[in-house]
Amino acid sequence: MKKSSLIGIVVIAIAIAVIISTSSSASSYVTFEEAYSMSETGNTGSIHVVGELKKNSAGQIVGVQPSADRLSVEFVLVDENNKEQTVFLNSPMPSDLLNSEKVVVIGGYKNDRFMADKVLLKCPSKYEETTL
Amino acid sequence: METQTINLGIGNAGHIFVIISFVASILATFAYGKAALNNEIGKDSWVSFGRKIFIAHGVAVIAAAVTLFLIIYNHNFEYHYAWSHSSVNLAVHYMIACFWEGQEGSFLIWTLWNALLGFVLIGTNKKWEAPVMTVFALVQVFLTSMILGIVIGDFKLGSSPFILLRDVLSDARFLINPNFVPEDGTGLNPLLQNYWMVIHPPMTFLGFALTLVPFSFCIAGLWRKDFTDWIRPALPWTIFGGVILGTAIIMGGYWAYETLNFGGYWNWDPVENAVYVPWLILIASMHTMIVFKKSETALKTSIVLVISTFLLILYATFLTRSGILGNASVHSFTDLGLSGQLLVYLFVFVIGAIVLAAVRWKHIPTSEKEASTYSREFWIFIGALTLCLMAFQVIVPTSFPVFNKIVEAFGGLSTLAPPADQIQFYSQWQLWFAIAIAILSGTGQFFFWQKMDKAKLKSALALPVIISLILSALIFTSAKIYDPVYIVILVAGIYSIVSNSKIFLSLIKSRSYKLTGGSVAHIGIAMMLIGIMFSEGYSRVLSKNLTRRISNDLTEEQNNNMVILFLNDPKPVAGYQLLYKSEGLSARGIPGYIKKSLLAETNDPHYKVAIQPIIQEGIKYAALGDTLYFRTPENTYHEVEYTHLTSGKQFTLYPRTQKNENMGQTIVSPDIKKQWNRDIYTYVALSNDFEDEFTQWSEKEIVKVDSIGQRFFINDYVAIYDGFERIPSVTFADLSPKDVAVRADITVFAEGGNNYKLQPLYVIQNGFLRRPTLMNQEIASRIIFESINPEDGSVEFSIQTAQKDYIIIQSLEKPQINILWIGTVVMIIGFIIATRRRYVEFAKMRDKGFA
Numbered sequence: 002m003k004k005s006s007l008i009g010i011v012v013i014a015i016a017i018a019v020i021i022s023t024s025s026s027a028s029s030y031v032t033f034e035e036a037y038s039m040s041e042t043g044n045t046g047s048i049h050v051v052g053e054l055k056k057n058s059a060g061q062i063v064g065v066q067p068s069a070d071r072l073s074v075e076f077v078l079v080d081e082n083n084k085e086q087t088v089f090l091n092s093p094m095p096s097d098l099l100n101s102e103k104v105v106v107i108g109g110y111k112n113d114r115f116m117a118d119k120v121l122l123k124c125p126s127k128y129e130e131t132t133l
Numbered sequence: 134m135e136t137q138t139i140n141l142g143i144g145n146a147g148h149i150f151v152i153i154s155f156v157a158s159i160l161a162t163f164a165y166g167k168a169a170l171n172n173e174i175g176k177d178s179w180v181s182f183g184r185k186i187f188i189a190h191g192v193a194v195i196a197a198a199v200t201l202f203l204i205i206y207n208h209n210f211e212y213h214y215a216w217s218h219s220s221v222n223l224a225v226h227y228m229i230a231c232f233w234e235g236q237e238g239s240f241l242i243w244t245l246w247n248a249l250l251g252f253v254l255i256g257t258n259k260k261w262e263a264p265v266m267t268v269f270a271l272v273q274v275f276l277t278s279m280i281l282g283i284v285i286g287d288f289k290l291g292s293s294p295f296i297l298l299r300d301v302l303s304d305a306r307f308l309i310n311p312n313f314v315p316e317d318g319t320g321l322n323p324l325l326q327n328y329w330m331v332i333h334p335p336m337t338f339l340g341f342a343l344t345l346v347p348f349s350f351c352i353a354g355l356w357r358k359d360f361t362d363w364i365r366p367a368l369p370w371t372i373f374g375g376v377i378l379g380t381a382i383i384m385g386g387y388w389a390y391e392t393l394n395f396g397g398y399w400n401w402d403p404v405e406n407a408v409y410v411p412w413l414i415l416i417a418s419m420h421t422m423i424v425f426k427k428s429e430t431a432l433k434t435s436i437v438l439v440i441s442t443f444l445l446i447l448y449a450t451f452l453t454r455s456g457i458l459g460n461a462s463v464h465s466f467t468d469l470g471l472s473g474q475l476l477v478y479l480f481v482f483v484i485g486a487i488v489l490a491a492v493r494w495k496h497i498p499t500s501e502k503e504a505s506t507y508s509r510e511f512w513i514f515i516g517a518l519t520l521c522l523m524a525f526q527v528i529v530p531t532s533f534p535v536f537n538k539i540v541e542a543f544g545g546l547s548t549l550a551p552p553a554d555q556i557q558f559y560s561q562w563q564l565w566f567a568i569a570i571a572i573l574s575g576t577g578q579f580f581f582w583q584k585m586d587k588a589k590l591k592s593a594l595a596l597p598v599i600i601s602l603i604l605s606a607l608i609f610t611s612a613k614i615y616d617p618v619y620i621v622i623l624v625a626g627i628y629s630i631v632s633n634s635k636i637f638l639s640l641i642k643s644r645s646y647k648l649t650g651g652s653v654a655h656i657g658i659a660m661m662l663i664g665i666m667f668s669e670g671y672s673r674v675l676s677k678n679l680t681r682r683i684s685n686d687l688t689e690e691q692n693n694n695m696v697i698l699f700l701n702d703p704k705p706v707a708g709y710q711l712l713y714k715s716e717g718l719s720a721r722g723i724p725g726y727i728k729k730s731l732l733a734e735t736n737d738p739h740y741k742v743a744i745q746p747i748i749q750e751g752i753k754y755a756a757l758g759d760t761l762y763f764r765t766p767e768n769t770y771h772e773v774e775y776t777h778l779t780s781g782k783q784f785t786l787y788p789r790t791q792k793n794e795n796m797g798q799t800i801v802s803p804d805i806k807k808q809w810n811r812d813i814y815t816y817v818a819l820s821n822d823f824e825d826e827f828t829q830w831s832e833k834e835i836v837k838v839d840s841i842g843q844r845f846f847i848n849d850y851v852a853i854y855d856g857f858e859r860i861p862s863v864t865f866a867d868l869s870p871k872d873v874a875v876r877a878d879i880t881v882f883a884e885g886g887n888n889y890k891l892q893p894l895y896v897i898q899n900g901f902l903r904r905p906t907l908m909n910q911e912i913a914s915r916i917i918f919e920s921i922n923p924e925d926g927s928v929e930f931s932i933q934t935a936q937k938d939y940i941i942i943q944s945l946e947k948p949q950i951n952i953l954w955i956g957t958v959v960m961i962i963g964f965i966i967a968t969r970r971r972y973v974e975f976a977k978m979r980d981k982g983f984a
Contacts, residue, residue: 004506004511008515008518012518012522015522016522016525019522019525019526019529019562020529022562023529023530023552026552026553026558029548029549029550030548030550047553047554049550049553067827070697071697071819071821071827071939071941072678072695072697072941092694092695092818093695093818093819093941094819096790096798096799096801096819096822097798097799100798107553122798
């Protein structure tokens, strides 16, 4: 067997491994219901759920409650199916949580609570100014 | 309203310069193309016409760039670019950064670099001028078209940086007065107000521009069927491009390290990846070109890699500028509607280069013999292959948004999101590739400098291997590294340093200083690898909070990475006593930071009034009532003093929070204490805001005071009443002569010898009573001047108190990060030595009549 064919086989094997590992770790967004059943089946890792903070009829955000020592925060997130879920985030409340349009929580269920390791906030960017 | 005039001339001039440069680049492409077809050199008619036109094009590009800078520098806010990227309060050196904050300006700087490189090539290489400059001019056609800003019906060609504000925004004020000019711009994003952002972008675009040089030579060689001679003139440019682009990438990483707060310098963000991938391929192409120069092999590989490097730069440009990354990246540009144009640019070169290479493929000479395992060609080729695999591993997930779009275009649905933990995902792969690179760069060097066989190899490698194993063992026992993966990295890195040092020393001994570039650069790369391993792999949270148990659902790790520091209340953390002392702002002409509580607001956030004399480091900088100027009032600096528990040594860090209007959020930046063996990296995860809805205020307590000098308590602090006086004006209202404004004076004595002045107001305006609430952060109290009793001159204040002011910080230790930065500098030096060597080789051959 020629060396070049051997190298070729190794390269192709690595490339296939790269593609497989990529597709297996690619995440996509789920609802809280799916997240719950995923957690039931032992997946407690990084599940992505996207939603909006709960608002009352007057359009004010409700259900955001920092802990007494401010080192953690709980808030209520409404997913795309309008399911409400209290989310516990074990870090100080992100300063821009209250003016974010969309919130992505990454984490998993533990004892019926959604424990977020991380939140990503999509804020209305004023990057493109359109008014004086 | 005053009649304003707008300066139409300067924008028109800029626009005309862009049009001239666009037309000239088309003409230059045509003229140089003709010259290349006729194989013209030097003074022939087409080639000298092309040269004149290209120089005209370059001059027009320079003029356009100067014009744009003048518009920014002179605050011509009638222009959209100046208005949206600059402001009156911006420091001059950041006006340079404004130039490339927007897409149009960054296209312009790229175009400018290409033009200047074109001038250099015209001056240094007559033999290849015609075909190389044809490719150059064609690239310039596309780049200048990006900033043309010509609209024909619904068709938009480019986005002009010289467009007037009134043509972009529909605002009623323009209807009333078309010559309306805003007084101030919206400013440069404060995150980018950093010296690295002055030099990192132009450096990046110089790197981009440099990839065009080998690409043009390669295309020229294929075009002329001169398949081998293009390598010599192209090689120094390839190496130079490698060092410039590599340095630019690391500069960007350093900016992120000291400005953002993800706790590191590299986040595997799509925008970072988009530039990292072409850089890897560029480095691979550089190695195969060197192999070819030595032994006439790897020519086809070199051609493929050189072309790929340039095409990947175009692909990166498309990714970052088309808006396709949208949600995937934190810092891609927003879509300017140029994605169609970018795609055309990309596809013209992809198709053109591939077709040309395919047509010529059969004619490209190859060496028939299979490379032996004991040949340098074989080992360098494996190294280049490893670099390509590294690039492949990064580009596949980075391109998810593109796959999704393609699937959607065919009517499917694909929602591939990037890996949740991208750092872990990319690192686990890249790490093993990096180990391979370190081993190969250590071993390959031996093959490079001498003929090898089995016996020789054993004797050459024995010493470096033994030395590296001993050194590594010493390091991992003393540094307590037990993770097998990290041990492998360490051994591989040390091995690369030792064996390259051996080569370096033998070259120095034989006085071949010029040839040391490769070994020095490899030592630098290996140092970087070790520095990354230590600083990332052993990054440690110092701010472990051992007192807190909030939930049994949390692991130990999750429970305690931050500590809360109350104002003036020291807390032991990781061998230090941490003390949060103040919140301050940076004022012009005054060193250090001025406590917020010493300042009263005015109507303009850039100006504040001193309500006590400002004394810094024993020198008085401002008297009571002086107005101070703050260039960046959005930045608050939190003074945190570290005192070492055993040695008593002290240092102070000032982590920053920034109310960033551009991003619509508060941005947190760390402050970093550099020590010889580590960085202490501290940022404020949360600073208390007494104005927020979560602050719990006590019930109002009414305090009645009837004589000057009377003492009372505010939130357990002693306070003295100093009387009240009538004042002529207040900031929140215009007072008529009939109105009354009264200000009380209270001094509060707090910890550490600090005393604060409280001056609540009591105002009667148009018969209405106004009693603004005065909030003082340091004593966590609100005070209202409730009433004045004219009978006996007594006054009443109402006081509310809250939990003391606090910040929540995270403090990280980055061990041995200096090895990474030193390694970077060593790598740069090696690259520069190599660039010089290859350029001298080329110049010698050129002067002999070859080029």
